[in-house]
Amino acid sequence: MKENLNEEIEELTKIKLSINDIKKNYQEINSNCTIKKDVRKMINILDKIYAEIFNNNNNLNQFRFYGDFYIPTIARIINRYNNLIQKNIKTDDAQKLLSNIEQTIKNLNEHFENKYNSFFETEIIDLDAEIKVLLKELNNK
Amino acid sequence: MKEDNKISFKYEYREYQKRALEEINKYIDDNKIHIVAAPGAGKTILALKLVFDFNQNAIILVPTIAIREQWIERMLNDFTNIDKEMISTDLKNLKKYNVISYQALYEYDKDEIKRIIEINDIHTIVLDEAHHLRNAWWKMLSQIFEELKQVKIISLTATPPYDDEKNFDKYIELCGEIDAQINIPELVKQKNLCPHQDFIYLNAPSKEQEQKINNYRKEAIKIIRWFENNESIIKAIAIHKFIIDYKNNIDDIISNYEIFLIMIKFLKNKNIVIEKYIDEINKKTSPMNISDYEKLFKYLLYNNDSEFKVIENVLKELKKSLTQVGAIDKGNINLLYNKEIENELSENIGKLQSINNIVEHEYKCLKEKLKLVIVTDFIKDDYSNSEENEINQLGVIPIFKNITEKLDSIKVIVLTGTTVIIPTDSVEIFKQICLKNKIKEENIVINEIGLDFKFSKVELNNNSKMVQIITELFESTDVSVLIGTVALIGEGWDAPFVNTLIMASSISTYVTSNQIRGRAIRIDKNNINKEANIWHLVCLEKLGGKYVKGKDFEKIEKRFKAIEGLSLKEDKIMTNINRFEILNRLFFK
Numbered sequence: 055m056k057e058n059l060n061e062e063i064e065e066l067t068k069i070k071l072s073i074n075d076i077k078k079n080y081q082e083i084n085s086n087c088t089i090k091k092d093v094r095k096m097i098n099i100l101d102k103i104y105a106e107i108f109n110n111n112n113n114l115n116q117f118r119f120y121g122d123f124y125i126p127t128i129a130r131i132i133n134r135y136n137n138l139i140q141k142n143i144k145t146d147d148a149q150k151l152l153s154n155i156e157q158t159i160k161n162l163n164e165h166f167e168n169k170y171n172s173f174f175e176t177e178i179i180d181l182d183a184e185i186k187v188l189l190k191e192l193n194n195k
Numbered sequence: 196m197k198e199d200n201k202i203s204f205k206y207e208y209r210e211y212q213k214r215a216l217e218e219i220n221k222y223i224d225d226n227k228i229h230i231v232a233a234p235g236a237g238k239t240i241l242a243l244k245l246v247f248d249f250n251q252n253a254i255i256l257v258p259t260i261a262i263r264e265q266w267i268e269r270m271l272n273d274f275t276n277i278d279k280e281m282i283s284t285d286l287k288n289l290k291k292y293n294v295i296s297y298q299a300l301y302e303y304d305k306d307e308i309k310r311i312i313e314i315n316d317i318h319t320i321v322l323d324e325a326h327h328l329r330n331a332w333w334k335m336l337s338q339i340f341e342e343l344k345q346v347k348i349i350s351l352t353a354t355p356p357y358d359d360e361k362n363f364d365k366y367i368e369l370c371g372e373i374d375a376q377i378n379i380p381e382l383v384k385q386k387n388l389c390p391h392q393d394f395i396y397l398n399a400p401s402k403e404q405e406q407k408i409n410n411y412r413k414e415a416i417k418i419i420r421w422f423e424n425n426e427s428i429i430k431a432i433a434i435h436k437f438i439i440d441y442k443n444n445i446d447d448i449i450s451n452y453e454i455f456l457i458m459i460k461f462l463k464n465k466n467i468v469i470e471k472y473i474d475e476i477n478k479k480t481s482p483m484n485i486s487d488y489e490k491l492f493k494y495l496l497y498n499n500d501s502e503f504k505v506i507e508n509v510l511k512e513l514k515k516s517l518t519q520v521g522a523i524d525k526g527n528i529n530l531l532y533n534k535e536i537e538n539e540l541s542e543n544i545g546k547l548q549s550i551n552n553i554v555e556h557e558y559k560c561l562k563e564k565l566k567l568v569i570v571t572d573f574i575k576d577d578y579s580n581s582e583e584n585e586i587n588q589l590g591v592i593p594i595f596k597n598i599t600e601k602l603d604s605i606k607v608i609v610l611t612g613t614t615v616i617i618p619t620d621s622v623e624i625f626k627q628i629c630l631k632n633k634i635k636e637e638n639i640v641i642n643e644i645g646l647d648f649k650f651s652k653v654e655l656n657n658n659s660k661m662v663q664i665i666t667e668l669f670e671s672t673d674v675s676v677l678i679g680t681v682a683l684i685g686e687g688w689d690a691p692f693v694n695t696l697i698m699a700s701s702i703s704t705y706v707t708s709n710q711i712r713g714r715a716i717r718i719d720k721n722n723i724n725k726e727a728n729i730w731h732l733v734c735l736e737k738l739g740g741k742y743v744k745g746k747d748f749e750k751i752e753k754r755f756k757a758i759e760g761l762s763l764k765e766d767k768i769m770t771n772i773n774r775f776e777i778l779n780r781l782f783f784k
Contacts, residue, residue, distance in 0.1 A: 063433045063467065063468075066430060066434050067434055071440065104505070108427070108431075109427065109505075
């Protein structure tokens, strides 16, 4: 059991540290930027996910690889977004990139919401089935 | 003031008083004089000398009416060129020299007090037993004196509140740094306090108490086992920012360094892999001990650390379990005892036997010369009306009953604010002393008590002189033992003939412990060879068949930190309980 626990802790640590990086980068986003609201939303979803995977090993397994690559990458992207904004580059390519990042954050938010909801799918399916069985039994009486 | 009208001390100052006066002169620049001197050192005389030398309108603030009267008596008896007309005790009608109780001051607010001082041209204020002022008043008076820079403040105390960490700075702000100090050993050497020694009388808890303690600890251990095997808790600590992100949280770690170390210890004990750098910090891994768990639980439940929000529900369960066994008391966690057990140990029934043994022993040694005082915390009056109640608590009345039942040849007085009991055969002398103090017989109520009427409860219609009358009765008759409460006789009670004291109190604070001991170590002009014994009672504990120190012992240890006395083995005066070398004794091995 101890070995699994150490592994679990290692995974959770990676995820938590990278969420923390996103939070730090969020602080540096200029308040005029539209992306700020979406990153805030992302942090809220990730915090909810974190609480869920902390308490449920099965859900952690589903989210296992996010801590290795996906979330650290998101943190880096936001960091680079901040750098570009600060440098105030007005070229078309730069503006296109910024819009791209803004849209990506929105898409990722949708992805994370779905991911969070998926944690409860099995539970919902099981509960739905249980209710159907109960109603059927009652009707038979 | 003309020399022949000058108010002077009639007698010779003692050596240490002369020294103190010299020291004071060096530090008078800040208009604050702070004198710390053991009871009996003559602080009153020192302060009065300064007041009369300054020759300005003065207010002397004192803790009680009894002490107020003592000040006035000193002024009139020990100084020349002063009479009653120059003295007032009424804040609404001040004269040149005024002695007022702190209680009278509390009716006024800051502006009113400032006005009183200014209108009456008060330039000297004495704060007697300055530690008595309510905490809030230290700050307020400091502010007033800050604005009235011409006022000289003379603060007197035997016991600065060293162990009041929260308020000590405010106290020093008001009184100033200590300018002169007179210690007990110095006074004994100069024969201004009597030679004395402390003794510690140990007893063990009863079988029932031992069982209660063991049962409590079993419950506490269950909670600890649940805690240390709870995976959510282990994970939450392992992933805490102190552990996984220490570089970015140095300030927080420093502020909570002890908890940081405990977390590392906890994780290492659970064989959780932590970063090497963190691992190095607490190299020698010792098992978590009870104190570690107590501190960790307290941190988890009361520090609102957001890192533990993820295990909110688990912590609620922890709090519920601890509350159910009584392990939480005012935000503190105690896994060895709950409040009930702690009180039971302090008021341990075995101490009643200890008291009897001490009384019997001291009576064998001193016989009719014994004047022994027992000071305790509570009266426990419920015992006085019933003959049938089994005595199972410490208190004035249980102690009284226990002594009178088992040592019936020894005469006892009880003196508390609500209950006064004297031997019936002393009633006539009591009445004579009352008469001497202008109390008529119709104002005295006497009721015999008990099956044999050997004792009587006495009351006066006006109780203000009761302490004085009973003190005189105690001194002048063959009564050997007086039992009283800390509240009434713990401080300021003047009875220099007392030669033995039993501290049957759980008090461990510096201020009160020293004040209580002060009752026994005064010199007695009628007995220049007086020596005093001061007894302290401690209930040890048993763990695995062996005696261990325990909570009650810890209280006495704290008490002795501030008590100076003779070492048992070396020619030294020491503070600290180590001078008795108790832990080397056989029963601890």
